Amino acid sequence: MERIEELAVGSRLLGHIDGRTTDLADGLFRNRVDAYSNPARAAAERNTLFRELPLFMGLSSRLAKPGDYVTEDVAGMPVLLTRGTDGAVKAFANICRHRGAPVAQGCGNARAFVCPYHGWTYDLAGRLLGTTDKVGFAGLDLGSHGLVRLPAAEKHGMLFVRPKPVGQGESAEVDVDGNLGAIAPDLAALRLETYPMFSVDVVKPRINWKFAIDTFLEVYHVPHLHRKTIGPYFIGNVGTFDGAGLHGRMCVARTSIDAVRGVPEAERNYRPHVISIYQLFPNTILIFQVDHIEIWRTFPDRDDPSRCEVEMAIYRPAETDKPDSYWEKNRDIAIRTVMEEDFPLGERMQIGFESGVTEEVIYGRNEPSLVHFHSSIRAALGARA
Ligand code: FES
Ligand SMILES: [Fe+2]
Structure with a gap:
């Protein structure tokens, strides 16, 4: 993110914190639960989202x-x-x-x-x-x-x-800039070429691939589901969202953001206090953490809509004086939070969906990133969604 954008996002976040607001989607979005389990829908997603797009x-x-x-x-x-x-x-x-x-x-x-x-x-x-x-x-x-x-x-x-x-x-x-559109300069400013890979972990949870993406697209759940892990460090249910074609960027604040309040606006450094979560459509979440990058990619199973493969990669800066144990700790927090809290709950939700009792899930206006993701899927699939 460029400096001018960092300042703008930081002040939007502080405004939301003070006003007890958050960026909102235009309206509620209702999705049919069988979008997470129907084999025909899964085939359309594989043939379109995972074949036609970079x-x-x-x-x-x-x-x-x-x-x-x-x-x-x-x-x-x-x-x-x-x-x-x-x-x-x-x-x-x-x-x-x-x-x-x-x-x-x-x-x-x-x-x-x-x-x-x-x-x-x-x-x-x-x-x-x-x-x-x-x-x-x-x-x-x-x-x-x-x-x-x-x-x-x-x-x-x-x-x-x-x-x-x-x-x-x-x-x-592949025409990368054409595909990324408005989000391209923002990603270019991250200087991603300077990050070597530190670790890769792969899991195969019993959830639809979209669940694995959904879990990153709102911080509404953070104070609840993650109250014993990352909950104390984040401000729940507050975020900015900016869509860029099918892609999007959500920024959320750590509780430490209060530290910038005493600093004149133009001199503020939001970097230690704001996490940027890039949704690279369709299946990637790139999280620009305080001092490293965490990337989640999710792939649908070839045969079973209720299963997927998820890869989590940690990239650390090339220039660092931190020992491997420090990055190992970050990897561990990601595993404990996502693989041991989000995904197991997702497996229970997947079972609930497959029971056929409910017909739809609702994404709230306070979850604009989720609304955008599922709207993008509908747009990309066209009449088939
Ligand atoms: S040499 Fe590759 S399949 Fe025979
Ligand atoms: Fe989570």
């Missing part, structure tokens, strides 16, 4: 050096993301052109990928370098049997992939 894949430091690669199953699409010898990031379907085995596993650094099934070899740019039986595959045109390319990009220290092959005449580059 998805956030992590900060640039996930691919720190030339030759670094990561593989991921992105809602059913096996993805291979590489940084070539020229430093450029490219993405491919991680599917061998012989008989479909994944050519790379996990993550690491490589000069080439040797398919584990029969040993066909591909380079970091996805080109098929050779087959292992020259007679059996005589006449096969290597040039047209490279890995299938997916649009990708690296911008403002972030990696993006659209998990649908590059179409005829289409660019292999």
